[in-house]
Amino acid sequence: MTKQMNLGLFIQLPGQHLASWRHPASQSSRNYDIEWLTEIAQNAERGKFDTLFIADSVMRPLDAHSYSELKLDPLLIMAALSTVTKKIGLTVTASTTYNEPFHIARKFSSLDHLSKGRAGWNVVTSANDLEATVYGKEKHLSHADRYERAEEFLDVTKKFWDSIETDAVIANKESGHFLDMEKVHPFQHEGKYFKVSGYLDSPAPPQIYPVIVQAGSSEAGVELAARTADVVFTACLSLQQGQAFYQNVKSRLAKYNRQPDDVKIMPGVYITVGKTEEEAYQKRAYLNSLIMPSAGLQQLSEFTQIDFRGQDPDAEFPDYDSYEDDSTNPRIRYKIISTIAKREGLKTLRDVYERISSARGHWEVTGTVEQVVDQLELWFKEGAADGFNVIPPTFPEDLNLIVDEVIPELQRRGLFRTDYTGSTLREHLGLAKPVQPSQDKVTR
Template structure:
C-alpha cells in the first residue's frame, strides 16, 4: 500500500514573509521587481518538488518609507512569465471577485493554463481591505456577506465560460475545411443578481479541464464557498484541535454538493524558520524580530487586529476587542485568531504581540531543526488536520533554500512527500480529478 503524501505550496511574499525580512542581510530586497529573481525563486521551489508556488495579492496597502508594504507586481503577470521557465510546478495567483469581471478572469487564467501545459490555479478572494474600494471609484467597500454572494455567482459564471467551448471542439481538418465542431460549443446565457452576460469565451477548455480553484477563507461564508467550488483551501490555524475541527467541518459539507473528500485539499499556512540546530533557528528568528521598527510593527498589527494602534507606545497593553466594526456581517476571523494567540501565549503588550505574529500573520509557526519541523507537520497531516501545507519562508531566497535543502529531504525520507512529480499538470500532482464539461454530463444523461 502506497503511503499517503502531503501536498505543499511555496508561498512567495516578497521580499520575505517576516515583516522585517527586507532588512535581513540574506534577503535580496532590491531585486523584488526583477524577472531573473522571480525565476530563481520558482526554480528553487521546483527543485524542492513543491506542488505550486503561490502569490497572494491585495490592493490599497498604505505606502510607507520604512517598509516595503504596498510595493509589488501583479501576480497574474508574474505567473505568466514563470510559465515559460518552469516545467512541472503549479502557478497560483490571487485575483479578487469584487473588483474584476468574470470574462476577464476566465480568459486570463485559461490562457495561462494553456501556455503552461495545465499548471495554472486561481486563488479566489473577495478583498478584505476596505481601502481597495477607493481605487475603483467606490465610496464604500461591499459588506462581507455581499462579497461572498457575488463571489459565488462569479465562480459559477467563470466555470460556464471555461466550458463554453469544449477542448474537443477544435478539429482543424484542413481537407474538409472544418476548424471547429460547433456541436461542442455551449454559449453562456446567464442572468443573476450580480452578472448578466451572453456568449462564449474565445478559448477552449484547458489541459486541466479548467484551472485549479483555490480559496482562502475560514468564515462561514468562506467555508461554504470552498465546499461548493474550491479544490484547494488555504487557511490559518494555531492548534491541531482547531485544524481538525475546520478539516471535519469543510470536508463534511462536500457531500451536499455531490463531491468527495478527495476533491478538496486543505492546506493551512505554516511559517517555518529552520536551521541545523534548534539554537541557531531560535537565534535567526530573534534576529529578524530585532529589525522590526516600532512604527512598522504597530501598523502591521493594526491590519490584523482591526483596531488602529499606530502611534501607540509598543509597551501599551493590547486593546480590547473592537466593538465599533461597521460591517456587522464580517466575522473578523483573523483578528480573533490573533487575539487567541495573545491569550494562549500570555502576551500582554503590543510589542509582544506584533513580534509574535511578525512572520506567520496568524498562521502556525514552527522554529527548529528539520526533524522538529517534520515531526509537527507529520502530526497534523496524519491526524486529519491537513492534506498538506502552504509553506511560508521567513526570507527569500535564503529561507526558501533552507526549507528545500533541510525540511524537504526529511519529509521525503519519511515517505511523506514526493521525490518526483507524479504528472505534468497541477491537477495530476495534487491528485485532483479533471472536471467534466457539464454539457457532456447532460448528453450522457439524455
C-alpha cells in the same frame, strides 16, 4: 501506496517576515527582477513543490519603514514563470469583488494553456476595504454580499470555461472547417449580480477548470469552499484547531455530492530552521529585532482593522471583546490574533506585532529539521491537514534550507514525493479532471 502530503510555496517577497527586507542575506531590491523570480521558482521546482502561490491585494497602506507593498501583477509573473519551469503549479490570487467573470475566465484559461495545465486561482472576496477606492466604488461590499457575489461569480466563470470544448478547434484544411460548431456552447446567465451572455474566445483550459483555491475561514467562506474549492488555504494555530477546521470542511462535502479527497486542506506554516533549536529561536528573535515600530503598528492596524498607528508600542493590546464586528468586516484575523495574545500572555502592542510579523496569524514551527518535520507529520497523520502552504521567513536563505534539508527529511520518511509523476497541477494534487457539462449540446 502510502498517502503523501501536498506542499505549496507561499511567495511573499523579499520574505514573509515584516522585517525580512532588512536581513543581511535578503535581496530586497530584486522584487521586480525576472531572473530573481526565476531562481526562486526553479528552486521550488527542484524541491518538487506542488505549486507556487502568490497572494495579492491592492491599496494596502504604505509605510516608509516596512517592506514595500509596491509589487508586480502576480498573474503576469506566473505567465513569465510558466516559460522557465516545467512541472510546478502556478497559483495566483484574484478578487471576485473587483473583477468580472469574463476577465477572470480569460486570464486563467490563458495561464492554463501557456503552462500546459498548471494554473490555480486563489478566489478571494477582498478583505481590504481600501480596494474599493481604486476601483471607483464608494464603499466595500458587506461580507455577506461579497460571498454571495463570489458564489455567482464562480458559476458564471465556469460557464465561460465550458462554452467551447477542448477539442472544438479541428483546423481541417481540406474541408475548410476551423471549428466544430457542435462543440461551441454560447450561454445566457441572469442572476442577482451578473447578466452575461456569450462564450470564451478560446477552448476550455487543459485542466477544464484551473485548480480553485479558497482562503476564507468565516461561515460563508467555509460553505463556499465546500461547494466549489479544490484546495483550502487556511490559518490554524494548533493541532486541535486544525483538526476541527479539517472536519468542518470535509463534513460539508456530501451535500454537494463530493468526496473527502475532492478538497485538499492546506494550512499555512511558517518554518524557521536551525542546526539546533536554540539557533532557530535566535534567528526568529533577530528578525523581530529588525522591525521598525511604525511598520509593526501599521501591520497590526491592517490585520485588526483598528488604527494603532502613532500609538506607543508599549501600550496595552486591547481585548477583542471591546470591539464589535460590522457587516463589512467580521474581524476574523483579529479574533485569531486575540486568541494568540491571550494564550501566550502577550500584553503590549509590541509583543503582539512582533509575534504576528512572522507568521501573520498562521501556524509557526521553529526548530531543527527533525523537529519541524515531526510537527508536519503529526498534523498530516492526525487529520489536521492534507498538506501545507510553506511560508519561508526570507528568500533565498530560508527557502534553500527548506528545499535542501526539510524536504529531503520528508522524503526519507515517505511523506512527500521524490519526483513529479504528473504534469498538471490537478495531477500533483491528486484531483480528478472535471467533466464538461456540455454533452447534451444544449445552450445553458
